[in-house]
Amino acid sequence: QVQLVESGGGVVQPGGSLRLSCAASGFTFSSYGMHWVRQAPGKGLEWVAFIRYDGSNKYYADSVKGRFTISRDNSKNTLYLQMNSLRAEDTAVYYCAKAQIQLNAFDIWGQGTMVTVSS
Amino acid sequence: EIVLTQSPATLSLSPGERATLSCRASQSVSSYLAWYQQKPGQAPRLLIYDASNRATGIPARFSGSGSGTDFTLTISSLEPEDFAVYYCQQRSNWSWTFGQGTKVEIK
Numbered sequence: 001q002v003q004l005v006e007s008g009g010g011v012v013q014p015g016g017s018l019r020l021s022c023a024a025s026g027f028t029f030s031s032y033g034m035h036w037v038r039q040a041p042g043k044g045l046e047w048v049a050f051i052r053y054d055g056s057n058k059y060y061a062d063s064v065k066g067r068f069t070i071s072r073d074n075s076k077n078t079l080y081l082q083m084n085s086l087r088a089e090d091t092a093v094y095y096c097a098k099a100q101i102q103l104n105a106f107d108i109w110g111q112g113t114m115v116t117v118s119s
Numbered sequence: 120e121i122v123l124t125q126s127p128a129t130l131s132l133s134p135g136e137r138a139t140l141s142c143r144a145s146q147s148v149s150s151y152l153a154w155y156q157q158k159p160g161q162a163p164r165l166l167i168y169d170a171s172n173r174a175t176g177i178p179a180r181f182s183g184s185g186s187g188t189d190f191t192l193t194i195s196s197l198e199p200e201d202f203a204v205y206y207c208q209q210r211s212n213w214s215w216t217f218g219q220g221t222k223v224e225i226k
Contacts, residue, residue: 044206044219044220045155045157045163045206045217045220047208047214047215047216047217050213050215057213059213059214061214095162095163100168102169104151104153104168104169104210105153105165105168105169105174105208105210106153106155106163106165106208107165107168107174107175108165109162109163109164109165111161111162112162
C-alpha cells in the first residue's frame, strides 16, 4: 500500500542540526512532488518546503528559508529535510506528504517524526 | 501571503447533526482549496481537493463548495468518527498555507 515513513527526529540544542528522512513505498516516488509540513505542539499545520518530482525546483516557507534544505534521492525512494541553525520555535512534529499531480493538495501523509529544540 | 481564516474555532454538535465549516481567503484562490481531517495523535487526512472533489475513499456525507475567497465544508450527518479538527489549505503559486483549524466536538 502507499506509505510514507519519517525518521530522524529527536532532541537537539538551539543552533544545532538534524536531518529527517522520509521513505516512500507503494507508488512511483520519482513521479511526484513532495512536501514537508510541521505542527508545533497543540498548534495548527504549517507548510515547510516542497521539491518537484525530479528535484529541479525547491520552495520554502519564509520561516525556514536559508536554514532548511529539502532534497530527494529517487533511486532510494527517499525524501530528506536538512535542518540547520535550529531554534526553539522549530519544535514540532514534521510530516512528509505526497503532492497530488496538480500540486494543489497533499494526498498522502506520513505518521510524523518529533523534533524538539531545547537546551 | 494568502491568509486562510476558518470559522467557527469550535463547533459543538451531536451525532446525526449537520456540520457547516467555513474557510475564507484573504484574496482569491480560485478553486485551489482543500480540506483535511485530523484526529488526536494522527496525521491529517485529505478529504476534499479543488474545493469540491472528494478524495479517494471519503464518504459521501463530506462535501465541499465555494470558489474565490469563500469556501464551505459540510458534513451532512455527523458520525462518531467525524469528531476531529478540520483544516482548509490553499495553494498560491509556489506557496501553500493552512487555516488555523475548526474543532468539531461532541455536544
